[in-house]
Amino acid sequence: MRDPVSKKQACSLSPGETVIGRWHGNRYSIVKELGRGATGTVFLVRSEKGLAALKAGSDAMSITSEVNVLQHFSKVQGEYLGPSLFDVDDFTVKEGTYPFYVMEYIEGEEVIPLLRNKGEEWAGILAVQLLGDLDRLHQAGWIFGDLKPENLLITGPPIRVRWFDVGGTTRTGRAIKEFTEFFDRGYWGLGGRKADPGYDLFAVAMILINSAYPSRFERAGNDNLALLIKKVAEKPSLIRFERIINRALTGQYREAMEMRRDLMEEIGSSSGSKRREPPQRMPAFIRSSPSASLPAAPTRKAHKKERRTLRKRSSGLIETVLVAAFLLLGYALYLFVQIM
Numbered sequence: 001m002r003d004p005v006s007k008k009q010a011c012s013l014s015p016g017e018t019v020i021g022r023w024h025g026n027r028y029s030i031v032k033e034l035g036r037g038a039t040g041t042v043f044l045v046r047s048e049k050g051l052a053a054l055k056a057g058s059d060a061m062s063i064t065s066e067v068n069v070l071q072h073f074s075k076v077q078g079e080y081l082g083p084s085l086f087d088v089d090d091f092t093v094k095e096g097t098y099p100f101y102v103m104e105y106i107e108g109e110e111v112i113p114l115l116r117n118k119g120e121e122w123a124g125i126l127a128v129q130l131l132g133d134l135d136r137l138h139q140a141g142w143i144f145g146d147l148k149p150e151n152l153l154i155t156g157p158p159i160r161v162r163w164f165d166v167g168g169t170t171r172t173g174r175a176i177k178e179f180t181e182f183f184d185r186g187y188w189g190l191g192g193r194k195a196d197p198g199y200d201l202f203a204v205a206m207i208l209i210n211s212a213y214p215s216r217f218e219r220a221g222n223d224n225l226a227l228l229i230k231k232v233a234e235k236p237s238l239i240r241f242e243r244i245i246n247r248a249l250t251g252q253y254r255e256a257m258e259m260r261r262d263l264m265e266e267i268g269s270s271s272g273s274k275r276r277e278p279p280q281r282m283p284a285f286i287r288s289s290p291s292a293s294l295p296a297a298p299t300r301k302a303h304k305k306e307r308r309t310l311r312k313r314s315s316g317l318i319e320t321v322l323v324a325a326f327l328l329l330g331y332a333l334y335l336f337v338q339i340m
């Protein structure tokens with residue numbers, strides 16, 4: 001067996017190469033490199049069970065910490081919290097030994113290009129999904145930390161937001177492990193880096209802002225909140241979320257579900273007022289939510305039903321009057337016979 005590689009050495013493997021896990025003996029054939037991050041290189045691989053994503057890094061501690069998070073995710077109720085974990089092992093190549101893990105391959109589109117194609121109004125809908133998943137994560141005692149469009153992929157149809165980079169995921173109450181300035185409330189001077197739900201909700205607000213400013217922007221001056229709110233007010237796609245974004249930026253939401261509810265109400269009310277569309281037209285994943293009961297404008301079907309109910313009610317009244325008249329007539333006849 002060779003020594004572990006130096007911590008700085010990124011793992012490079014070429015398509016067609018095969019790596020074999022030292023302990024479990026599973027074989028993975030490299031299809032292509034998917035990307036490189038701070039903790040390792042991710043490859044698309046073919047395994048006995050089909051396509052998967054293999055992450056190999058030189059720092060065993062970082063790989064182990066990501067594996068721990070993925071293992072915890074698998075215990076969190078629901079199917080969408082991070083990719084499923086398939087294998088943890090290490091392999092040896094000529095440079096040395098790399099620890100690695102294999103996870104579900106999430107085949108999807110990146111957020112910002114998708115919004116460019118589908119329209120920025122989808123940003124709110126994706127945020128609603130994301131907040132549902134974040135709520136489950138928070139309930140389980142974790143904060144995502146490094147939440148940003150680069151760590152999300154959109155799968156489907158039906159469209160579904162998934163996250164994959166769990167390197168920044170931190171236990172509630174600890175210091176945030178990894179962050180990206182634009183999405184970090186510390187950078188904007190709007191809060192600390194202690195892991196709490198508000199940290200992730202701040203990042204969701206920044207993802208909404210990022211959807212309208214794909215190239216992002218930097219902080220300036222002392223009043224960063226004023227700058228962010230000004231940026232929101234300048235984009236028609238963001239104005240309707242102004243109140244919600246403001247609340248998230250200033251830490252007024254205590255939990256993801258509160259922010260989700262506000263977003264859903266906003267999306268529901270603006271789709272109703274602008275297009276006069278009944279909420280049935282909203283994507284299924286929003287409709288299926290128990291809190292998704294949006295006030296609906298009466299439809300033609302509803303009017304018909306109402307008319308039918310009225311008709312039924314009036315015919316019932318006539319029936320009652322006829323029966324009463326019949327009984328009265330019978331009683332009058334009975335009295336008449338008795339008198340005679």
Ligand SMILES: Nc1ncnc2c1ncn2[C@@H]1O[C@H](COP(=O)(O)OP(=O)(O)OP(=O)(O)O)[C@@H](O)[C@H]1O
Binds near residue numbers: 035039041042164
């Ligand atoms: N499970 C997965 N399914 C599909 N693609 C993935 C998966 N995991 C990672 N990738 C791809 O590999 C790239 C590198 O991922 P990785 O999580 O290592 O780093 P990163 O997010 O780019 O960087 P950092 O860890 O420094 O934040 C990602 O940009 C993504 O495109």
